[in-house]
Amino acid sequence: MSKLITVTALLLTEVGIAASAHAQITTYPAKPIRIICPAAPGGISDLLSRITAQRLTPIYNQQVIVENRPGSGGHLAGDLVAKAPPDGYTLLQATIAQNAAYAMYSGLTYDPGRDLQPMVLLGESQGALVVHPSLPVRNVKDFIALAKARPSELNYGSAGAGTAIHMAAELFKWVANVNLTHIAYKGSAPAMIDLIGGNIQVMFENVATATPFVKSGKVRALGVTGRSRAPNLPDIAPIAESGLLDYEAVPYYTLSTSSKVPAEIVRKIAADTDTFVKAPDLQKRWSELGITPLGGTAEAAVKRNAVETAKWSRVIKAAGIRVD
Secondary structure, three states, rough: HHHHHHHHHHHHHHHHHHHHHHHHHOOOOOEEEEEOOOEEEEEEEEHHHHHHHHHHHHOOOOOOOEEEEEHHHHHHHHHHHHHOOOOEEEEEEEEEEHOOOOOOOOOOOOOOHHEEEEEEEEEEEEEEEOOOOOOOOOOOHHHHHHHHHHOOOOEEEOOOOOHHHHHHHHHHHHHHHOOOOOEEOOOHHHHHHHOOOOOOOEEEEHHHHHHHHHHHOOOOOEEOOOOOOOOOOOOEEEHHHHHHOOOOOEEEEEEEEOOOOOOOHHHHHHHHHHHOOOOOOHHHHHHHHEEEEEOOOHHHHHHHHHHHHHHHHHHHHHOOOOOO
């Protein structure tokens, strides 16, 4: 009899847990939601976070708030979301840093691949290889020749270790077999200021951010990091067309959360986000930001992360990049 009572109690407990989880899912969201942005205000990640928040707020009839938590290459934000209550109320506007390029870190207080999950692909963009106008180069081949002639003398700026700008440059170094010196900044804005001022010579900046400086002549664009030309810089050819056939660096962005958030909530957020990502009235805004909207299912986001993680882990290992 005691065994029967124990089994019955266990079954009732499981039923109770399942009922509680179902109730949580059917009432979601019942309170405001936070989107944690891993970058400072004003950049692509911040703007993507705010567009997402603005669109989800009326869908959910709940306030969706953006909190900027820059630092540690985006991992302050990643750690916060990974350790938040797994109820779907703390989301992450994730970049390549949390999604795929974390193999360089040995001292993270969380495991991005294990503790976070992508829910939906927001979009992807391109970078542009830009240099200070004083550099005596007009194209990618000239730049490679100069870098080979002056190994480690040319400094490139990034928004921090593991960011898209950093990884695009490291992939270039690997494929072109050149040595450039990395200068990490707390965001791409201060790096661009130093590039314009001539304190560094190179950046692989987001196309949309770089475009006004290219058009004003403050920096010179040599190539774009994707496989096709960017609408913002139609006269600039892809780096791959300069003989570096294996070169392609396409930053992408996801809306992610703790890996412990129930699958039903993840699918709901993915479906709701997918409804506005490709909305006609947003297309002009995406174009201004240099973003190609993606959307889709949570499964598609997981697959993209797996492919990108394998790629960037190889680059990190080949380049011997380590961050403590």
